Amino acid sequence: MPTYQYYCTDNHQTLEVMHGMSATVETWGELCELAETDLGKTPADTPVEKLLGTGMVLSKKPDPADCTGPPAGGGCCGGMCSGH
Template sequence: MPIYSYLCPSNNQKLDVMHGMNERAQTWGELCRFAKCDPGDTPEDTPVKRLITAPHTIVPTGNSDLKSHGFSKLVKREDGVYENVTATDNESRIVRPGDRSTYPDMKKKFGD
């Protein structure tokens, strides 16, 4: 899910929240529900503004980071043979081009 930044001009607070692309916080109360925080003294019907920000990115540093974030890393070992160094569960560690049974399981890696 994407992370969005909002500003409440009334209390000058900025909150980063995660919600679906088809959702949007219009008021401080809605924003606090997304952020799972207490609205405090600011009235819940106070309007908020969504800010334009650079996308938040994850920069994996090693094979375990790649694996935990759902990426597959293939390393060429010999002519026509690759090693899946991020193989999980029942995935084949050896990947051969043209043999789909050895490919990483993308259905498990991609979710809603």
Template sequence: MPTYDYHCPENQQTLTVQHGMKESIRTWGELCTRTQTEPGKTPLDASVERVISGGIALPIASPIPQLPMSGCCGNPSSCGHGH
């Protein structure tokens, strides 16, 4: 199941929750219920926004070294089969 971050502008808190792709959370109360977080003084009907992230950062692999052009036998100028 995907993981999403939701931010509450009213209290400046961001919480992480897992839910299906078609689901969304709209209020601080819903978010607190799903994450088992105490709502504190923030009204339960305060709106939350899903944070758009850049996804998973993967290290960039080093470039593949370029090999010299070669014929079918590895000879750079021709295959050497006497064609």
């Protein structure tokens, strides 16, 4: 399940939660429920913003066309390209 960060402009807090890609989190109350944390003094209906982060693809197999140079220590793509 993907991890997302949300920011509340009212309390200047950022929380990280996991939820499905189709789920939407629009308020501090929804966010706190997912994060299993207390609302604090911030009203539950306060809007939150999803932050853009840097994604990392963990399971993509390298394209052999992207391999350049001689293979070293298991190949230029860690031995995942055919022919190395």
